[in-house]
Amino acid sequence: MINIGVDIGGTRTKIGLVQDGILVQKVIIESSDHDNFQKNLENIDQTIRQFSIAEIGTVGFAFPGIVDMNSKKVLSTPQKYEDAVNIDLEAWTKERFKAKFVIDNDARAALIGEKFFGIAQSTDNFVIITLGTGLGTSVMINGKVLYGKHFQAGCLGGHMSVKYNGNPCKCGNIGCAESEASTLMLENYIKGNSSFQESKLSEVSVLDFYHLIQCVKEKDGLAQEILDHFIRVWSTLAINLIHAYDPDLIVFFGGIMKSHEFILPKMKEIIDQQAWTPWGKVKLAKSSLGDDAGMLGITSDFYTDKDKRLFL
Numbered sequence: 644m645i646n647i648g649v650d651i652g653g654t655r656t657k658i659g660l661v662q663d664g665i666l667v668q669k670v671i672i673e674s675s676d677h678d679n680f681q682k683n684l685e686n687i688d689q690t691i692r693q694f695s696i697a698e699i700g701t702v703g704f705a706f707p708g709i710v711d712m713n714s715k716k717v718l719s720t721p722q723k724y725e726d727a728v729n730i731d732l733e734a735w736t737k738e739r740f741k742a743k744f745v746i747d748n749d750a751r752a753a754l755i756g757e758k759f760f761g762i763a764q765s766t767d768n769f770v771i772i773t774l775g776t777g778l779g780t781s782v783m784i785n786g787k788v789l790y791g792k793h794f795q796a797g798c799l800g801g802h803m804s805v806k807y808n809g810n811p812c813k814c815g816n817i818g819c820a821e822s823e824a825s826t827l828m829l830e831n832y833i834k835g836n837s838s839f840q841e842s843k844l845s846e847v848s849v850l851d852f853y854h855l856i857q858c859v860k861e862k863d864g865l866a867q868e869i870l871d872h873f874i875r876v877w878s879t880l881a882i883n884l885i886h887a888y889d890p891d892l893i894v895f896f897g898g899i900m901k902s903h904e905f906i907l908p909k910m911k912e913i914i915d916q917q918a919w920t921p922w923g924k925v926k927l928a929k930s931s932l933g934d935d936a937g938m939l940g941i942t943s944d945f946y947t948d949k950d951k952r953l954f955l
């Protein structure tokens with residue numbers, strides 16, 4: 644049976660055709676209007692139709708927000724696709740494609756992708772961190788995916804405070820990892836620095852992680868200073884997650900992992916020094932599935948086969 648995995652991001656939505664755990668075809672579309680998820684749904688509909696599949700088994704959504712995977716509803720998504728809370732996505736899928744529907748938080752879907760098909764196949768205790776427009780996390784403990792009573796356990800790591808007097812976050816909290824070090828705040832953070840005008844960063848077209856790393860490679864002082872700050876924030880988040888969830892591996896996602904050699908060794912040094920893990924050292928790795936993890940995870944048996952759906 645052919646399934647469709649839809650990984651909805653802040654800037655890009657990835658739509659994949661998955662057969663027996665293999666991503667056969669993939670299309671990436673721009674995510675439009677953050678105030679209007681209905682509009683994004685129409686774009687998703689059109690893209691799925693372009694695959695020209697006679698019969699779709701399941702359509703799975705990996706969604707950036709708090710999601711109830713049992714009732715298949717989006718519960719909360721501050722300042723992004725807020726109308727999704729009021730849309731009956733299961734009915735939409737049935738009407739448009741006569742297919743089954745599953746939905747989960749996007750980081751959980753990526754975690755399940757890595758566990759079933761990727762770098763985390765040999766461990767039952769790991770955490771993922773996605774570094775992008777926002778910061779996503781999710782957790783597996785003793786082979787079970789962490790959900791909690793209100794479906795928000797483990798997936799709100801990006802909203803753990805790393806600085807009590809830091810930036811206000813769209814979630815309502817202050818000094819979240821996401822409001823201190825994500826693409827969302829990168830541009831303002833760079834432009835707010837007093838040495839911005841003297842930096843190579845003032846010459847780049849888009850202030851994103853890609854250009855930040857390019858400037859680091861060109862030995863730009865401010866770019867290095869900002870990257871160091873971000874690495875400190877991400878390491879603090881990783882240590883919080885280690886202290887909370889006891890993983891033996893942390894898997895990192897995001898376009899910035901193309902330059903993992905500038906990031907992971909420094910994080911490893913900080914984490915090895917500061918995390919309280921008397922049993923040994925936590926391994927750090929970049930995702931082996933990258934952008935495909937969410938699409939593979941959300942179309943996996945975890946969501947359709949109750950025997951494989953182990954969760955806390």
Ligand SMILES: [Zn+2]
Nearest residue numbers: 802812814819
């Ligand atoms: Zn927050």
